[in-house]
Amino acid sequence: MSDLVFQDALKRLHRIGNQANVPEHVLAALSHPQATLSTNLCIRKDDGHLAYFKAYRCRYNDILGPTKGGIRYHQDVNQAEVEALALWMTLKCAVVSLPLGGGKGGITLDPKQLSPMELERLSRAYVRACADFIGPNTDIPAPDVYTNARIMGWMMDEYEKITRSKSPAVITGKPLALGGSLGRDSATGRGAYLCVKRLAKNLNLVPAQTTIAIQGFGNGGYFCAKLLQQDGFKIVALSDSKGAIYAENGLDIESVHQEKQRSNTLKAVYCEHSVCELIDHQKINNSELLELNVDILIPAALDGVITRDNAHDIKARYVVEIANGPVTSDADAILAQNEVTVIPDILANAGGVVVSYFEWLQNKQGEYWSLDKVHSQLAAKIELAFDAAWRLKNEDAISMRDAVYRIAFNRLTDAIEAHGTSDYFRQ
Ligand code: NAD
Numbered sequence: 001m002s003d004l005v006f007q008d009a010l011k012r013l014h015r016i017g018n019q020a021n022v023p024e025h026v027l028a029a030l031s032h033p034q035a036t037l038s039t040n041l042c043i044r045k046d047d048g049h050l051a052y053f054k055a056y057r058c059r060y061n062d063i064l065g066p067t068k069g070g071i072r073y074h075q076d077v078n079q080a081e082v083e084a085l086a087l088w089m090t091l092k093c094a095v096v097s098l099p100l101g102g103g104k105g106g107i108t109l110d111p112k113q114l115s116p117m118e119l120e121r122l123s124r125a126y127v128r129a130c131a132d133f134i135g136p137n138t139d140i141p142a143p144d145v146y147t148n149a150r151i152m153g154w155m156m157d158e159y160e161k162i163t164r165s166k167s168p169a170v171i172t173g174k175p176l177a178l179g180g181s182l183g184r185d186s187a188t189g190r191g192a193y194l195c196v197k198r199l200a201k202n203l204n205l206v207p208a209q210t211t212i213a214i215q216g217f218g219n220g221g222y223f224c225a226k227l228l229q230q231d232g233f234k235i236v237a238l239s240d241s242k243g244a245i246y247a248e249n250g251l252d253i254e255s256v257h258q259e260k261q262r263s264n265t266l267k268a269v270y271c272e273h274s275v276c277e278l279i280d281h282q283k284i285n286n287s288e289l290l291e292l293n294v295d296i297l298i299p300a301a302l303d304g305v306i307t308r309d310n311a312h313d314i315k316a317r318y319v320v321e322i323a324n325g326p327v328t329s330d331a332d333a334i335l336a337q338n339e340v341t342v343i344p345d346i347l348a349n350a351g352g353v354v355v356s357y358f359e360w361l362q363n364k365q366g367e368y369w370s371l372d373k374v375h376s377q378l379a380a381k382i383e384l385a386f387d388a389a390w391r392l393k394n395e396d397a398i399s400m401r402d403a404v405y406r407i408a409f410n411r412l413t414d415a416i417e418a419h420g421t422s423d424y425f426r427q
Helices: 005-019 024-031 079-095 116-130 149-163 187-203 219-230 253-263 286-290 329-337 351-365 371-396 400-419
Strands: 035-044 050-061 067-074 101-108 139-143 211-215 234-240 243-246 269-272 275-278 282-284 296-299 318-320 341-343
Touching: 005 024, 005 079, 005 329, 005 400, 024 079, 024 400, 035 079, 035 116, 050 067, 050 079, 050 116, 050 139, 067 079, 067 149, 067 351, 079 101, 079 351, 079 400, 101 116, 101 139, 116 149, 139 149, 139 351, 187 219, 187 296, 187 318, 187 341, 187 351, 187 371, 211 219, 211 286, 219 234, 219 253, 234 253, 234 286, 243 286, 253 269, 341 400, 351 371, 371 400
Parallel strands: 067 101, 067 139, 211 234, 211 296, 296 318, 318 341
Antiparallel strands: 035 050, 050 101, 234 243, 243 282, 269 275
């Protein structure tokens, strides 16, 4: 992601905010991150050498509550990206009515180049650098691209060593054994799945006749694909950083997943009578996947993949954004012109932060919720937010993105005005 991503995020924020008459002081507050920690982490590599890594943590806006957001490990991480992602977290928490603000963090590295021990040392170094910046009542990290429950466990452990106290609520997405929540692993994918189901219900889409392509077969993409397939939707294409696979008659998600876990590559397989066979599939690349003639396209990898250069070539009628920021602000207009309905990231991928919030609540209350409770409360939050946005979209003849932004703006405006002095200066 380039440095321009934050500028692009602000461009969209101001376009939608101005159209919705959001007060100028609110847009100004939402355009300036409250605090960003930028640091260099040093670890000793397995061969004895020292290595340095750039790292960030942003607490973007805490007007609605402690800031919350994932930590990304990727070679393209930079301050602008972290701030853009933290802005989107601020809006996302508002859309699904959580008492949380927006934050984000990241380390600039290719995690595949580090050994497990080096990765653990680096994750612990990150927490040492951020220990005064994060906390269960100030800023609560979680997993994002190339970070997972294991890494969250190391981070919690390091934080507890520093503070000499038990503090599971400092981080979410932890292993179950360390106070993680049931249902957190699948939460982002499940939230997106619930959005697709709502979309299908509103538009009378028949699952067996609805084809889907998913870019990114990681945490979000895999669980979403699995749930959609269980409901009868036809997943015809999947991809990861190395490439994509396409099968006109649909892929068997669980077999692809198992094969990928085993061989580390995407291969189209299905299991029949307990024999795994290769099914007829085509190898394509990630750009070809985006342009497939499918009904629903789900970008679930990185940001900025649909831009003004390829938006005209998107043939899907619906785009459901599991990734944060996969569509640039220029591409918004092109997709709208071509009557492509986009279910935006700050709604479609909100399942992750919703269940992270449930995990934080459980940790604070010393409770464990059942999986049924997590699933039903998640569905309640996502469906409420989806239905409110769908209604507003239809009433005001605006896009789903504009509708969810307007809902977020309303909640943030109320909170900003209730906290501040703007009433005294109103004309
Ligand atoms: P992950 O690390 O589990 O998976 C990322 C996937 O993207 C992997 O399959 C990887 O191979 C693939 N990928 C990486 N580079 C690619 C490229 N250039 N082209 C195609 N595929 C590529 O990450 P995740 O947690 O599933 O996150 C994916 C997206 O969802 C990110 O944008 C993230 O910010 C967003 N998201 C994640 C969560 C969460 O809880 N994990 C919550 C909200 C949003």
